[in-house]
Amino acid sequence: MKLSEEMLAQYDRDGFIAAPGVFSQAELASIKTALAEDVTVKGPHLITEDDGETMRAVYASHTRHPLFRDLVTSERLLGPAVQLVGRDLYVHQFKINTKRPFGGESWAWHQDYPVWRDADRMPEARAVNVAVFLDDVSEFNGPVVFLRGSHRLGSGTSRRRQGGETAEHIDPRDYTLSGDDLSRLAGVHEMTSPKGAAGTVVFFHPEIVHGSAPNISPYPRDLLITTYNSSSNAPRPPGEPRPEYLVGRDTTPLVPHARLLETMAATTTGAGA
Ligand SMILES: O=C(O)CCC(=O)C(=O)O
Numbered sequence: 001m002k003l004s005e006e007m008l009a010q011y012d013r014d015g016f017i018a019a020p021g022v023f024s025q026a027e028l029a030s031i032k033t034a035l036a037e038d039v040t041v042k043g044p045h046l047i048t049e050d051d052g053e054t055m056r057a058v059y060a061s062h063t064r065h066p067l068f069r070d071l072v073t074s075e076r077l078l079g080p081a082v083q084l085v086g087r088d089l090y091v092h093q094f095k096i097n098t099k100r101p102f103g104g105e106s107w108a109w110h111q112d113y114p115v116w117r118d119a120d121r122m123p124e125a126r127a128v129n130v131a132v133f134l135d136d137v138s139e140f141n142g143p144v145v146f147l148r149g150s151h152r153l154g155s156g157t158s159r160r161r162q163g164g165e166t167a168e169h170i171d172p173r174d175y176t177l178s179g180d181d182l183s184r185l186a187g188v189h190e191m192t193s194p195k196g197a198a199g200t201v202v203f204f205h206p207e208i209v210h211g212s213a214p215n216i217s218p219y220p221r222d223l224l225i226t227t228y229n230s231s232s233n234a235p236r237p238p239g240e241p242r243p244e245y246l247v248g249r250d251t252t253p254l255v256p257h258a259r260l261l262e263t264m265a266a267t268t269t270g271a272g273a
Helices: 005-014 025-038 066-072 075-085 113-120 179-188
Strands: 016-019 046-048 055-059 089-099 107-110 127-133 144-147 201-204 210-212 221-230
Touching: 005 016, 005 075, 025 066, 025 221, 066 075, 066 089, 066 221, 075 089, 075 127, 075 201, 075 221, 144 201
Parallel strands: none
Antiparallel strands: 016 201, 046 055, 055 089, 089 221, 107 210, 127 201, 127 221, 144 210
């Protein structure tokens, strides 16, 4: 898959682009099966909602399950990521956010890069988020909402919330923007949310302001997000980045392949890689 000049210009202008129909129904079924297998591996990489039981997110499946390993090196994701960021990319972070029907919780307004800069010492926002819709996404099941073009402002206003100190998974509500800043930004940057059928892929900038509302619909909204970073932009000393399930350590540039995703039985290697 190759992004057109028009799509590249749109990404520069808006901070995101959507490409429908990237994965087939059969591939999506294989991804869902792999997800069901992967969540049987217990560990800190499984994040729950506030009830302490319902799954909210699972990290680093690409380090445990062969299908996800194959997915992150698919040229359908990696090719456009290289066009957007440049060559020599590796996976900085991989997660699947599982927003359950009738109550999957919100994700607070935030930017991604300030967390990676402050918690992990990633030098620059030379990375891209690639989000795969594992379910149909509508206005009803909690789509991600972007402030169009807000990536162009950089990372100035995001702040870590007092008391929101955790060594590991940092939830966006602990690293958000003030109400005043958001009101000002929303006056200038239109709120918009890409929607579409399962198999759609959205590429979005690590500095775009985004968030999502709870899922009050009867339909699930599972969203897979892999973040590709430039090997030359990997987190570096001083200090240790967060654990490996949150911050990829293998910065070897990935080599793309053109295979279809096939059902692959899990060969799990344990929690959190
Ligand atoms: O899953 C969502 O709705 C938003 C997720 C997100 O923004 C994130 O994980 O950084």
